[in-house]
Each structure stands twice: as C-alpha cells, then as structure tokens.
Amino acid sequence: DQQVKQNSPSLSVQEGRISILNCDYTNSMFDYFLWYKKYPAEGPTFLISISSIKDKNEDGRFTVFLNKSAKHLSLHIVPSQPGDSAVYFCAARGYSGAGSYQLTFGKGTKLSVIP
C-alpha cells in the first residue's frame, strides 16, 4: 500500500505560468513533508520542506501548502522556468523506531516547462 501518492505522472506548463504538483498521503503520523527535484542521470536534490504543524512554507519561487485534514500537499512554482523541467518527488518523514526517522517517497511527477 502506497502511503505517499503522486497521482499525476506528468505535467506540462507554459514558461512563466504557475506549476502545481500534488501529493496525497495516508499516514497521519508523518511529521515533515519534503519535495525533491531530480534531473536525468542525477540523484534527487532537496527543494523545500514543511512541518506538519505549518500550512505553508515559501522559498523564492517555490511554495508548499499542507492541508492536514485532507492529507494533501502541493508544490507551487511561480513563475515556471524551462530549467524547472525535472521529476519532482514528494516525500514524508515518519518515525521508524529505534529513535530514528525515514522517508517514504511518492513515485514522482515529471514536469515539463515549455518555452
């Protein structure tokens, strides 16, 4: 069973417009949510995170919104740029026992920003 779901495998957006990537989760015990960006032939790189006690976190063109009641988060990119074209992974942090935490990842959404 997938605890973190990204239901859109791909998304195309015009340059300059807003990109909205969505993520749903099932485990209410997750305490942090993260977004990673991945270019081909590279490892995922951290983009932005949000604590479960917040509903919004902003970093430049990137904003993450969290709706705990709906168990839903979204990443907004404004304005979108061609260099944003990549696969975006949603991840959630949960307690794994032995005093530690681990991340559970969604399957990713491929964003294409069209010039």
Added chain:
Amino acid sequence: DAGVIQSPRHEVTEMGQEVTLRCKPISGHDYLFWYRQTMMRGLELLIYFNNNVPIDDSGMPEDRFSAKMPNASFSTLKIQPSEPRDSAVYFCASRRGLAVEQFFGPGTRLTVL
C-alpha cells in the same frame, strides 16, 4: 564539501554474477540509506545504517541482497547472484543526525542481462 559519492555510475553484468555497489557518505553524516528506483515501485528504501550499524533492513528484497558499512566513510550493497529483475537505479543517501533532509548520491544504474 563533496557530496555523496557512488561507484560505479553504470554497471552491466550477466545473470548470476556478483555485483557490488559502493557509497561514500558526506563526512560527518551518521546515517546512510540505500534506495532502489524502478518504474513500477518508484523510490524504495532497502536498508539504512546509523553509526555504521544496520537499523532496518526490512526493505531488502531477498537474501541475495546484503549491505555492509565497515566504517563511517564507506558502505557496500552486494547482490549475489544477480537477476534481470534487479535492474534498476540504486541510490545512496546520507543524513546528519535527525535533520529532515537527506542528501543523495548520483546513483548507480545496474543492468543485469
């Protein structure tokens, strides 16, 4: 500072052969994670270490897979014998303490013929 280093970047082998993937975490990071990425299952955690000790290996698919961390700067993931269904990209990641963010290496693309 150097990031997480993985070698080799690409590995092509024949079914039945032993495969060893290597990882050097970021200096000072005490957690090390091994992930596998496939189209079907996405990015899944195989095993992770804290201070060189395996903590959770419940994601290791079967006994053909083993991982070791002999010291704070080196870890290996071994598959013996390898099978075509093991073909995937394997990532290593490291983390300092209970920080939220994990840092990923560039991955090893494994192809088993």
